[in-house]
Structures are given as structure tokens and as C-alpha cells.
Amino acid sequence: MAEITINAKKYQVNSGITILEACNRLGISIPTLCHDDRLEPYAACRLCVVEVKGKKNLQTSCSTKIRDGMVVETHNKRVINARKEVLDLLFSNHPEDCLTCEKAGGCKLQDYCYEYGVEEGTYVGEKKDYHIDDSNPFYTYDPNKCILCGKCVRVCDELQCTNAIGLGNRGFDSKVVTPFDLGLATSNCVSCGNCVAVCPVGALTPKKKEKYRTWEIRKVKTTCSYCGVGCQIELLVKGDKVVGVEPARGTPNDGLLCVKGRFGYSFINHSDRLKAPLIKRNGEFEEATWEEAYDLIIDKISEIKEEYGSESFAGLTSARCTNEENYLFQKMFRALIGTNNVDHCARL
Template sequence: MIRLTIDGQIIETPEGSTVLEAARNAGVRIPTLCHLADLTPEGACRVCVVEVEGARGLVTACTYPASAGLVVRTNSAAIREARKSVIELMLANHPQDCLSCQRNLDCELQTLANNLGIREIRFTGERREYAVDDSNPFIIRDNNKCILCGRCVRVCQQVQCCDVLEWTNRGFDTKIAPAFDVPMPESSCVFCGTCVSACPVGALTEKPMRHAGLPDKKVKTTCPFCGVGCNFDLNVKDDKVIGVTSNLTSAVNGRLTCVKGRFGIDYVHSPERLTTPLIKKDGDFVAATWDEALDLITARFAAIKNAHGGDALAALSSARCVNEENYLMQKFMRAVIGTNNIDHCART
């Protein structure tokens, strides 16, 4: 452990920490836009600048290494003015359509602007203009709203390991896009949506949640599509699921989801979804209660077993079930039915 001083407070932090990590461990808030705890620091946004005694000018807290005896100030007048100027420059080249933006009231740039008391844009000049890429059913990519923080690039490289997004062009024309700036479906994107979970603004958004508004609540749940057991948040509005967002507290998957988990929830409210058991009578399926369905299954299983023995029955379990459910299925077949005829769809 090393000791340093932040805003007059002597704190201890593990050796190898950055100033930002040391400050957050001590409960000192330093605003950021490009930083995420599970990604390597980049110092792209310059919002986390602080004063360090002996350093030349302001330094970025997310990249500056903490060392013994360091004296840091995080909230002086010069720092606040520098942060304000950085945000104003971002807003000068950012669409002013907050009220209609999908990330309204859930936008980190908007929050920082409010916290810094920015009410008008002082800077004017040429604006970037890009076509919006909504050529796929899952993700809308609007480079006009991109603040070039690089979160999506790093999360695609370091978390999902797909390397789909990258910096392209230079200077004023710099933007983030797939290789050769092709539409998303023509790239190697797997549409996991991890980049969307990392974006601090409305540059990357979930297409199914467009025009849905803010959720009334978020409900943590387990993905039903396979046995991995990923956790995520169901965004619920008016008792209807409007989308899925990452739950960063999940020890299983963190911000990661697959395309099914993040975008495959439309079946929940599908009119074709079965919501009650069906029993075939006179060639047609008719609705039944669970008691009726289970009684029928029990009677049919017993009749087959009594007439032909347990080996006349077999079961196939699914990778969409959790481990405990698959265990119960094989236990049922072996202990109740009396057969080893149990297989699994993922067996190779």
C-alpha cells in the first residue's frame, strides 16, 4: 500500500493504482466519460483532469499512476473550468435533440453538462454530418452523436474480443466505424450489444427500444436461452418488457450478452406464444390445465412402462435448461422410469 494526499485527505491505495482508482477508493468523485472500470484507461475525453503537485499542467486521473507522497487536487477553479470547456466543445459538435433522443435523462454527457451548469453553447463552427446506420434489426449507429470516447472500440476488443469497431480517418473527420466503414451487417459484428452497454451517449442504441421511452423499472433476471445463466435487466414499462440492458453486478457475465439474450425477448409478448398446456383431442389441440396435462403424461408413461418396460421410453434434454434441470431430467429417467435412455442436444 502507498500513501498519497487527495484534496487534503491522506489515503492509502494499492501500489499500481491510478489517481482515479485511488480517489474512488477514498470516496472522492472525479467525473469521467471515456473510463470504464473493466477496460484499460485511455484518457481520451479529458474530463477527469486533476492537478498534481510537480506535474506540468493538468493530468488525466484515469492514466496518471498514483505514487507515494503524491499531492492531488480534484476540484479547483481551474479544473472545473477545464472540464466545462471540454464538455462545451463536445456539445458544439453534438446534436441538440436531447428531448427526442433515446438516451434522454440516461445520458452521461447530458448529466455532466447539467452538473457543470452549462446552459448554452459558446462555441460554433463546422459540424460533422453522417448518415445514420440502422441497416440491421438490432443496433442503431449514429456517428453524429459520437463523442469519440473509444469505449465501444475497447469493449469490442477487450471484452467481446471481436475487433469490429475501430478509429477511422484523422483530425476533424475522425470517427468510429467497422473496417472500411461498411454497414454493420457486412462487418464481423455478432450483434451482442456490448458496445451499446458501454456507450455513454446516444451514438449506439438498441433498435427495439427506439421510441419506447424510459422504463418504469428494471428487473434483474436470468437469460432463458441456454444453461450459462447470464444475468441482465429487463426494462419494463406499463407491465411490458421493452428491452434488455446489461447488469454489471452479474458475476456470471458482467456486461456481456449474446444476440439472443439482448435482442431475443420479443417472444414474451408474441400472440403466438403458448401460455397454457395443449392436449390433442379428436385430432385437434385444445387448451388444458396443468393438472390435466401432467395427469395425462403420468398415465401414458405408466402405461408404456408397464407394457414394454422402462427402456421403451427415452428423453432428450436441452442446453437451454440450467444444470439443475438437466440433472433432474436424467435422475427422473434413471430413478423413476428405470432406463439410461437419456441424451442431451449439446453432446458431441
């Protein structure tokens, strides 16, 4: 444990953690655009700067470890001025289209500009002027809105391990690019959308089927049904309609998803989707209740088992089921039906 003073109050915190981590635990909010606790500290956005007594310059809280006896100021005038200047600089090189921006409401740059009273980008001069990359079917990349926090690149590299995008050029001309800047469609991008999930601004946005604002939706946490990993997702629900999916933090996926879980949600609202079991009666499928459906299955199984024996059954289960479900399925076949004819699609 270490004793530190933050904003004139003394705290006991675990040693070995960063100032940012300590502040998060203590409920002191520090702005940051480039930090992600799953990644190595990057210290690029400089918003999380704090004043550490004895240090000449401001220190980034994301990359400075707690030392016993440390005295930290997180919101004094000097710190706030520096943050304001950083926000002003960022916004001066950013489109001023918050009214129509898809990210409005969920944009960290917008939130912090609001919090720190930065009303406009006051620096007049060269602004980014790039083509929007619309070549990916699932998301859009607008480099003009990019603030170069590098999260997308680092997630793609360190967590997703696809390395589809990287940083190109340097200095003011730095840009997040695919190799040779040929566009996302030409790269080895797998459309997992994990870059989209971490983008703090509107540079990477999912292509939406339906317009919505962040404040219009509620989030429903559920398990992705595409495979047995059991990724936790948040369905974005507007009214009674699912309009998007976001990865949830925590086990097992910790904020990551694949293309299916992330973007393959439109079946939910599809008109062909089955919402109740169907039973064929008189050559036509008719909606039935689950009880009716289960009864019919049990009846048919018993009938066939009696007439043709257990070995007349074979069971094939799906990789979309969990291990537990697969276990129960084989147990049902072996113990209940009495056959070893059971297999799994992943083995084929």
C-alpha cells in the same frame, strides 16, 4: 497501503490502484466518458482529470496510479474549468436534439453537462455531418452523436473479439467505422450489441419497438433463458411490458451478451406465447394448472413404463438448460425411469 490526500482529507488506500479507482471506492465522484474497468485505461476523454501536486499539467485519474503521499484535488477551480471546457468542446460538435434523443436521461454527456452547468456548445464552426447507419436490424449508429470515446471499438476488439468496427481517419475527421465505411450490414458484426451497451451517448442505440424514457422503466434482474451460460440480464420494464434488455455486470457475463439475449426479447410480449400449460381434452387444447399438467405427465410415464418397460423411454435435453438442470434430467431418466436413453442437443 498508501496514504493519499484527496481534497485536503487523508485516506488510506491500496497501493497499485488508480486515482479513479480510489475515488470510486471512497465515494468521490469523478466524471469519465471513456473509462471502463474491464478495459485498459484509454485516457482520451480527459474528463477525469485531477490536479496532482507536483505535476505541471492535470493528470487523468483513470491512468495515474496512487503513490504514497500523493496530494490530489478532484474538484478545484482549475479542474472544473478544464472539465467544463471539454464538455463545451464535445457539445459544440454534437447535435442539440436532446428533446427527441433516445438516450436522453441515460446519456452521460447530458448528465455531465447538467452537473457542470454547460448549457450549450459555445463554439461555432464545423460540425460532424455524417449519414446515419441504419443497416443493422437491431441497432442504429448515428456518427454525429459519437464523442469518440472508443469504448465500442475496444469492447468489440478486446472483449467481444469480433473486430467489426475500428477507428478510421484521424484528428477532427476521426470516425468509428466498419472497414471502408461501408456500413454495419456489410461488416462481420454479429449484432451482439455490446457496443451499444457501453456507448455513453446516443450514438449507438437499440432499435425500439416501443418508445420509452429511461425514467419510465424499472429494471428487473433475471437470467437469460437462451442457453446454459446463465447470463445475467436486466429486463427493462415499462408498466407491465418488457421493452428492452440490458446486460448486467458480474459473473458470468460481466456486461456482455449475445444477439439473442440482448435483442431477442419480443417473444415475451407475443400473443402466441404460452403462459400456462395446455392439456388436450376432446381433441382441443385447454388451459390447465401446473398441478394438473404434472399429474398427467406422471400418470402417463407410469402407465407406459408398466406396459412397455423402461427402455421404451428416451430423453433429449436442451442446451438452454443449465448444467444442474441437465444433471437432474439425466438422473431422473436413469434413477427414476431406469433407462440410459438420455442425450443432449449439444452432442448432435
